[in-house]
Amino acid sequence: MREEQWRAIVECNAAFDGQFYYAVATTGIYCRPSCKSRTPKPEHVRVFLRREDAAEHYRPCKRCRPDAARWPDEELAERVRTVIGERFAEALTLQRIAEELHVSPYHLHHVFKRVTGQTPAVALLTVRLDKAKELLMRTDASVTEVAGAVGYGNAGHFATVFVKHVGRSPREYREGSR
Ligand SMILES: [Zn+2]
Known part of the structure:
Protein backbone atom coordinates (compact mmCIF):
# COMPACT_ATOMS: atom_id res chain seq x y z
CA MET A 1 0.00 0.00 0.00
CA ARG A 2 1.31 3.41 -0.97
CA GLU A 3 1.38 6.34 1.43
CA GLU A 4 -1.22 8.31 -0.53
CA GLN A 5 -3.55 5.31 -0.61
CA TRP A 6 -3.37 4.97 3.14
CA ARG A 7 -4.01 8.68 3.52
CA ALA A 8 -7.04 8.41 1.23
CA ILE A 9 -8.44 5.60 3.38
CA VAL A 10 -7.90 7.51 6.62
CA GLU A 11 -9.46 10.68 5.17
CA CYS A 12 -12.28 8.82 3.35
CA ASN A 13 -11.22 10.71 0.24
CA ALA A 14 -13.79 10.24 -2.52
CA ALA A 15 -11.32 11.57 -5.08
CA PHE A 16 -9.73 8.11 -5.00
CA ASP A 17 -12.96 6.19 -5.54
CA GLY A 18 -12.60 4.05 -8.63
CA GLN A 19 -8.81 4.31 -8.52
CA PHE A 20 -8.43 1.53 -6.00
CA TYR A 21 -10.31 -0.62 -3.50
CA TYR A 22 -9.15 -1.83 -0.14
CA ALA A 23 -9.97 -4.96 1.77
CA VAL A 24 -9.55 -5.58 5.47
CA ALA A 25 -8.09 -9.01 6.15
CA THR A 26 -9.71 -9.33 9.58
CA THR A 27 -13.27 -8.58 8.43
CA GLY A 28 -13.11 -10.11 4.94
CA ILE A 29 -14.77 -7.03 3.49
CA TYR A 30 -13.67 -4.62 0.79
CA CYS A 31 -14.52 -0.92 0.47
CA ARG A 32 -14.15 2.19 -1.62
CA PRO A 33 -11.57 4.69 -0.30
CA SER A 34 -14.38 7.09 0.67
CA CYS A 35 -16.08 4.56 2.97
CA LYS A 36 -16.97 6.08 6.33
CA SER A 37 -16.58 2.82 8.21
CA ARG A 38 -14.01 2.60 11.00
CA THR A 39 -10.42 3.07 9.82
CA PRO A 40 -8.71 -0.34 9.85
CA LYS A 41 -5.24 -1.03 11.16
CA PRO A 42 -2.82 -0.51 8.24
CA GLU A 43 -1.31 -3.99 8.65
CA HIS A 44 -4.73 -5.51 7.90
CA VAL A 45 -5.33 -3.53 4.73
CA ARG A 46 -4.92 -5.04 1.26
CA VAL A 47 -5.13 -2.70 -1.72
CA PHE A 48 -6.51 -3.68 -5.12
CA LEU A 49 -6.47 -1.62 -8.26
CA ARG A 50 -9.21 -3.65 -9.90
CA ARG A 51 -12.52 -4.33 -8.19
CA GLU A 52 -12.68 -7.87 -9.60
CA ASP A 53 -9.48 -8.78 -7.78
CA ALA A 54 -10.85 -7.60 -4.46
CA ALA A 55 -14.17 -9.38 -5.10
CA GLU A 56 -12.37 -12.67 -5.62
CA HIS A 57 -11.52 -13.05 -1.94
CA TYR A 58 -13.58 -10.44 -0.11
CA ARG A 59 -17.22 -9.48 0.28
CA PRO A 60 -18.45 -5.98 -0.67
CA CYS A 61 -19.12 -3.55 2.16
CA LYS A 62 -22.82 -2.92 2.73
CA ARG A 63 -22.11 0.67 3.58
CA CYS A 64 -20.12 2.03 0.65
CA ARG A 65 -21.39 -0.57 -1.85
CA PRO A 66 -18.22 -0.93 -3.96
CA ASP A 67 -20.07 -3.49 -6.08
CA ALA A 68 -22.94 -1.18 -7.02
CA ALA A 69 -22.88 -0.06 -10.61
CA ARG A 70 -22.44 3.63 -11.10
CA TRP A 71 -24.41 5.61 -13.58
CA PRO A 72 -22.66 6.62 -16.77
CA ALA A 121 -23.93 25.44 -8.05
CA VAL A 122 -23.81 27.65 -11.14
CA ALA A 123 -26.45 25.53 -12.86
CA LEU A 124 -28.75 25.91 -9.86
CA LEU A 125 -28.13 29.64 -9.66
CA THR A 126 -28.87 30.06 -13.38
CA VAL A 127 -32.17 28.20 -13.12
CA ARG A 128 -33.17 30.25 -10.06
CA LEU A 129 -32.31 33.59 -11.67
CA ASP A 130 -34.10 32.72 -14.92
CA LYS A 131 -37.20 31.75 -12.98
CA ALA A 132 -36.99 34.89 -10.84
CA LYS A 133 -36.73 37.11 -13.94
CA GLU A 134 -39.74 35.40 -15.42
CA LEU A 135 -41.78 35.95 -12.24
CA LEU A 136 -40.69 39.58 -12.00
CA MET A 137 -41.68 40.22 -15.62
CA ARG A 138 -44.88 38.26 -15.81
CA THR A 139 -46.42 38.45 -12.35
CA ASP A 140 -47.08 41.00 -9.64
CA ALA A 141 -45.56 38.82 -6.94
CA SER A 142 -43.58 40.82 -4.39
CA VAL A 143 -39.81 40.48 -4.32
CA THR A 144 -40.15 38.46 -1.10
CA GLU A 145 -42.56 36.09 -2.82
CA VAL A 146 -40.30 35.76 -5.83
CA ALA A 147 -37.34 35.07 -3.53
CA GLY A 148 -39.27 32.31 -1.77
CA ALA A 149 -40.45 30.83 -5.06
CA VAL A 150 -36.88 30.36 -6.27
CA GLY A 151 -35.40 28.89 -3.11
CA TYR A 152 -34.31 31.93 -1.10
CA GLY A 153 -35.79 32.11 2.38
CA ASN A 154 -34.23 35.52 2.82
CA ALA A 155 -35.36 38.25 0.40
CA GLY A 156 -32.35 40.43 1.23
CA HIS A 157 -29.97 37.65 0.33
CA PHE A 158 -31.90 37.01 -2.88
CA ALA A 159 -31.71 40.70 -3.84
CA THR A 160 -27.95 40.74 -3.23
CA VAL A 161 -27.41 37.66 -5.39
CA PHE A 162 -29.70 39.08 -8.07
CA VAL A 163 -27.86 42.41 -8.26
CA LYS A 164 -24.50 40.66 -8.36
CA HIS A 165 -25.41 38.49 -11.34
CA VAL A 166 -28.01 40.53 -13.23
CA GLY A 167 -26.60 43.98 -12.59
CA ARG A 168 -29.88 45.46 -11.42
CA SER A 169 -32.06 45.03 -8.36
CA PRO A 170 -35.18 42.84 -8.73
CA ARG A 171 -37.33 45.99 -8.61
CA GLU A 172 -35.28 47.77 -11.25
CA TYR A 173 -35.37 44.66 -13.39
CA ARG A 174 -39.16 44.57 -13.16
CA GLU A 175 -39.54 48.24 -14.00
CA GLY A 176 -37.11 48.02 -16.87
CA SER A 177 -38.91 45.07 -18.41
CA ARG A 178 -42.33 46.69 -18.48
ZN1 LIG B 1 -17.22 0.31 3.00
Whole structure:
Protein backbone atom coordinates (compact mmCIF):
# COMPACT_ATOMS: atom_id res chain seq x y z
CA MET A 1 0.00 0.00 0.00
CA ARG A 2 1.31 3.41 -0.97
CA GLU A 3 1.38 6.34 1.43
CA GLU A 4 -1.22 8.31 -0.53
CA GLN A 5 -3.55 5.31 -0.61
CA TRP A 6 -3.37 4.97 3.14
CA ARG A 7 -4.01 8.68 3.52
CA ALA A 8 -7.04 8.41 1.23
CA ILE A 9 -8.44 5.60 3.38
CA VAL A 10 -7.90 7.51 6.62
CA GLU A 11 -9.46 10.68 5.17
CA CYS A 12 -12.28 8.82 3.35
CA ASN A 13 -11.22 10.71 0.24
CA ALA A 14 -13.79 10.24 -2.52
CA ALA A 15 -11.32 11.57 -5.08
CA PHE A 16 -9.73 8.11 -5.00
CA ASP A 17 -12.96 6.19 -5.54
CA GLY A 18 -12.60 4.05 -8.63
CA GLN A 19 -8.81 4.31 -8.52
CA PHE A 20 -8.43 1.53 -6.00
CA TYR A 21 -10.31 -0.62 -3.50
CA TYR A 22 -9.15 -1.83 -0.14
CA ALA A 23 -9.97 -4.96 1.77
CA VAL A 24 -9.55 -5.58 5.47
CA ALA A 25 -8.09 -9.01 6.15
CA THR A 26 -9.71 -9.33 9.58
CA THR A 27 -13.27 -8.58 8.43
CA GLY A 28 -13.11 -10.11 4.94
CA ILE A 29 -14.77 -7.03 3.49
CA TYR A 30 -13.67 -4.62 0.79
CA CYS A 31 -14.52 -0.92 0.47
CA ARG A 32 -14.15 2.19 -1.62
CA PRO A 33 -11.57 4.69 -0.30
CA SER A 34 -14.38 7.09 0.67
CA CYS A 35 -16.08 4.56 2.97
CA LYS A 36 -16.97 6.08 6.33
CA SER A 37 -16.58 2.82 8.21
CA ARG A 38 -14.01 2.60 11.00
CA THR A 39 -10.42 3.07 9.82
CA PRO A 40 -8.71 -0.34 9.85
CA LYS A 41 -5.24 -1.03 11.16
CA PRO A 42 -2.82 -0.51 8.24
CA GLU A 43 -1.31 -3.99 8.65
CA HIS A 44 -4.73 -5.51 7.90
CA VAL A 45 -5.33 -3.53 4.73
CA ARG A 46 -4.92 -5.04 1.26
CA VAL A 47 -5.13 -2.70 -1.72
CA PHE A 48 -6.51 -3.68 -5.12
CA LEU A 49 -6.47 -1.62 -8.26
CA ARG A 50 -9.21 -3.65 -9.90
CA ARG A 51 -12.52 -4.33 -8.19
CA GLU A 52 -12.68 -7.87 -9.60
CA ASP A 53 -9.48 -8.78 -7.78
CA ALA A 54 -10.85 -7.60 -4.46
CA ALA A 55 -14.17 -9.38 -5.10
CA GLU A 56 -12.37 -12.67 -5.62
CA HIS A 57 -11.52 -13.05 -1.94
CA TYR A 58 -13.58 -10.44 -0.11
CA ARG A 59 -17.22 -9.48 0.28
CA PRO A 60 -18.45 -5.98 -0.67
CA CYS A 61 -19.12 -3.55 2.16
CA LYS A 62 -22.82 -2.92 2.73
CA ARG A 63 -22.11 0.67 3.58
CA CYS A 64 -20.12 2.03 0.65
CA ARG A 65 -21.39 -0.57 -1.85
CA PRO A 66 -18.22 -0.93 -3.96
CA ASP A 67 -20.07 -3.49 -6.08
CA ALA A 68 -22.94 -1.18 -7.02
CA ALA A 69 -22.88 -0.06 -10.61
CA ARG A 70 -22.44 3.63 -11.10
CA TRP A 71 -24.41 5.61 -13.58
CA PRO A 72 -22.66 6.62 -16.77
CA ASP A 73 -21.49 10.24 -16.46
CA GLU A 74 -24.03 11.67 -18.93
CA GLU A 75 -26.87 10.01 -17.11
CA LEU A 76 -25.71 11.26 -13.73
CA ALA A 77 -25.41 14.81 -15.09
CA GLU A 78 -28.89 14.52 -16.56
CA ARG A 79 -30.30 13.39 -13.22
CA VAL A 80 -28.68 16.36 -11.52
CA ARG A 81 -30.17 18.71 -14.11
CA THR A 82 -33.58 17.18 -13.52
CA VAL A 83 -33.34 17.55 -9.74
CA ILE A 84 -32.25 21.19 -10.14
CA GLY A 85 -34.94 21.93 -12.72
CA GLU A 86 -37.75 20.48 -10.66
CA ARG A 87 -36.70 21.46 -7.17
CA PHE A 88 -34.85 24.77 -7.39
CA ALA A 89 -37.42 26.22 -4.97
CA GLU A 90 -36.16 23.95 -2.18
CA ALA A 91 -33.08 24.49 -0.05
CA LEU A 92 -30.95 22.41 -2.41
CA THR A 93 -27.26 21.97 -1.76
CA LEU A 94 -24.63 19.91 -3.53
CA GLN A 95 -24.52 17.66 -0.47
CA ARG A 96 -28.24 17.05 -0.60
CA ILE A 97 -28.39 16.33 -4.33
CA ALA A 98 -25.45 13.95 -3.94
CA GLU A 99 -27.08 12.12 -1.06
CA GLU A 100 -30.27 11.60 -3.03
CA LEU A 101 -28.41 10.26 -6.02
CA HIS A 102 -26.20 8.07 -3.80
CA VAL A 103 -22.90 9.47 -4.98
CA SER A 104 -20.27 11.54 -3.22
CA PRO A 105 -20.54 15.34 -3.59
CA TYR A 106 -17.01 15.34 -5.00
CA HIS A 107 -17.89 12.80 -7.69
CA LEU A 108 -21.10 14.60 -8.57
CA HIS A 109 -19.42 17.99 -8.82
CA HIS A 110 -16.67 16.74 -11.10
CA VAL A 111 -18.83 14.61 -13.36
CA PHE A 112 -21.36 17.41 -13.77
CA LYS A 113 -18.66 19.96 -14.55
CA ARG A 114 -16.97 17.67 -17.06
CA VAL A 115 -20.22 16.87 -18.86
CA THR A 116 -21.93 20.28 -18.81
CA GLY A 117 -19.01 22.70 -18.48
CA GLN A 118 -20.51 24.33 -15.41
CA THR A 119 -20.64 23.46 -11.73
CA PRO A 120 -23.91 22.25 -10.14
CA ALA A 121 -23.93 25.44 -8.05
CA VAL A 122 -23.81 27.65 -11.14
CA ALA A 123 -26.45 25.53 -12.86
CA LEU A 124 -28.75 25.91 -9.86
CA LEU A 125 -28.13 29.64 -9.66
CA THR A 126 -28.87 30.06 -13.38
CA VAL A 127 -32.17 28.20 -13.12
CA ARG A 128 -33.17 30.25 -10.06
CA LEU A 129 -32.31 33.59 -11.67
CA ASP A 130 -34.10 32.72 -14.92
CA LYS A 131 -37.20 31.75 -12.98
CA ALA A 132 -36.99 34.89 -10.84
CA LYS A 133 -36.73 37.11 -13.94
CA GLU A 134 -39.74 35.40 -15.42
CA LEU A 135 -41.78 35.95 -12.24
CA LEU A 136 -40.69 39.58 -12.00
CA MET A 137 -41.68 40.22 -15.62
CA ARG A 138 -44.88 38.26 -15.81
CA THR A 139 -46.42 38.45 -12.35
CA ASP A 140 -47.08 41.00 -9.64
CA ALA A 141 -45.56 38.82 -6.94
CA SER A 142 -43.58 40.82 -4.39
CA VAL A 143 -39.81 40.48 -4.32
CA THR A 144 -40.15 38.46 -1.10
CA GLU A 145 -42.56 36.09 -2.82
CA VAL A 146 -40.30 35.76 -5.83
CA ALA A 147 -37.34 35.07 -3.53
CA GLY A 148 -39.27 32.31 -1.77
CA ALA A 149 -40.45 30.83 -5.06
CA VAL A 150 -36.88 30.36 -6.27
CA GLY A 151 -35.40 28.89 -3.11
CA TYR A 152 -34.31 31.93 -1.10
CA GLY A 153 -35.79 32.11 2.38
CA ASN A 154 -34.23 35.52 2.82
CA ALA A 155 -35.36 38.25 0.40
CA GLY A 156 -32.35 40.43 1.23
CA HIS A 157 -29.97 37.65 0.33
CA PHE A 158 -31.90 37.01 -2.88
CA ALA A 159 -31.71 40.70 -3.84
CA THR A 160 -27.95 40.74 -3.23
CA VAL A 161 -27.41 37.66 -5.39
CA PHE A 162 -29.70 39.08 -8.07
CA VAL A 163 -27.86 42.41 -8.26
CA LYS A 164 -24.50 40.66 -8.36
CA HIS A 165 -25.41 38.49 -11.34
CA VAL A 166 -28.01 40.53 -13.23
CA GLY A 167 -26.60 43.98 -12.59
CA ARG A 168 -29.88 45.46 -11.42
CA SER A 169 -32.06 45.03 -8.36
CA PRO A 170 -35.18 42.84 -8.73
CA ARG A 171 -37.33 45.99 -8.61
CA GLU A 172 -35.28 47.77 -11.25
CA TYR A 173 -35.37 44.66 -13.39
CA ARG A 174 -39.16 44.57 -13.16
CA GLU A 175 -39.54 48.24 -14.00
CA GLY A 176 -37.11 48.02 -16.87
CA SER A 177 -38.91 45.07 -18.41
CA ARG A 178 -42.33 46.69 -18.48
ZN1 LIG B 1 -17.22 0.31 3.00
